[in-house]
Amino acid sequence: MFSFSITATDGAARCGVLSTPHGRVDTPCFMPVGTRGAVKAITHRDLEDVGAQIILGNTYHLHLRPGDELIARAGGLHVFIGWPHPILTDSGGYQVFSLAAMRRVTEEGVQFRSHLDGALHMLTPESATDIQARLGSDIAMVLDELVGAGASASASARARGGGARAGARGEGERESARAGAPGEGEGAGARDAGERESARAGARERDLREGATAGSAGEAERAMERTARWASRARARLLELREDRSVAQAVARTNPGQAQFGIVQGGTDPALRTMSVQRTVEIGFEGYAIGGLSVGEPVDVMYDIVAHTAPQLPAQQPRYLMGTGMPDDLVECVARGVDMFDCVLPTRNARNGQLLTRHGVISIKNAQYAEDLRPPDPECGCSTCRRFARAYLRHLYVAGEMSAATLMTAHNLYFYLDLMGKIRKAIVFGSFEKLRSEFHRTFSRRPQQFR
Secondary structure, rough: OEEEEEEEEOOOOOEEEEEEOOEEEEOEEEOOOOOOOOOOOOHHHHHHHOOOEEEEEEEHHHHHOOOHHHHHHHOOHHHHOOOOOOOEEEEEEHHHHHHHHHEOOOOOEEEEEEOOOOOOEEEOHHHHHHHHOOOOOOOOEEEOOOOOOOOOHHHHHHHHHOOOOOOOOOOOOOOOOOOOOOOOOOOOOHHHHHHHOOOHHHHHHHHHHHHHOOHHHHHHHHHHHHHHHHHHHHHHHHHHHHHHHHHHHHHOOEEEEEEEEEEOOOOOOOHHHHHHHHHHHHHHOOOEEOOOOOOOOHHHHHHHHHHHHHHOOOOOEEEEOOOOOHHHHHHHOOOOOEEEEEEHHHHHHHOOOOEOOOEEEEEEEHHHOOOOOOOOOOOOOOOHHHHHHHHHHHHHHHHHOOOHHHHHOOOOOOOHHHHHHHHHHHHHHOOHHHHHHHHHHHOOOEOOOOO
């Protein structure tokens, strides 16, 4: 069964253990994104080697292909993909958000057309719960509705008839894996979504570019309220599956110990975030996620919202920040009380030729690395850094060899997971603030030029 215990604290930073039907997860943790049942460019064996304890799958994509009923007949997602460790499944809300013109949101749920064949589908809080029950993940997320960063003017500004200017796209924004497909834990991004929307949605995007209006603030509030109502329906459905064996059998539930997390929405409005926390906690879940961030707001705004929201969540339950982000984001949000993270950034950036190191980003395609025989990071313990030089990795990337993505993905994930391990150790020994300051002294988001 599912449980969570806190083993150490250092300020707001927390060290703990998630216990699930498929094993334990040490927190703070980072979850590699395996949207379709596979983390891109890397095998499960290599994931284990770099220290992954839990991965993330996506309800939307697995429902469309190969299908949750097929996966249930195979014995659940763990059996189907050959991953015996914990899995968290996203509900698909972010992917539906990124579909833009191909979806319609109502109180019942979200009607959308598949990006694969254009077929019409309906995702409701109940059906998203059932799909995840068939997948058998250890942690299932409720269906939520989110809006872009611009639709988040504060309640106080709304009362004055004003609004906050829409934020510039943040560096942590998740992007679509390929043109025309909904985000795979990555998101199509508010700007790309706006380009595909209908005339009505296009007008809304123009409002956001000019400055968030009272209407856009109302949109954020409506989405938050709907998310809370959907959360209540999702919880009721999961409790029905737990308590009625006949219903569970009809759905083909594959993991009786599955936990369910609620999601806090509200954009960048602190008042809406507080309201969402209260509504979601009243329902009662095994854990809570902070959603709707890293969708275009400035990084400092994201940090402020996390700092505002996380302390209001139950102290003895896990806190999950969805879809964030850069290594420094992980450090800063651990400092604000977050326990769990996921993001496509380390794997996506690896496929695009970027290595993340303790000093920052190496863009391996740059000519300066053509004859550089040093490892990507001389102090890194990953297999890529132990065996291969920057010059060789650049050669593989420029030549279009598939192994370039594999080797660089292994390094980036090792870097993230090793960082989380160092954070956990620092929290236990009461030295987290020292680690935090040292990390910021050495790490830079700007690509390295001469190192």
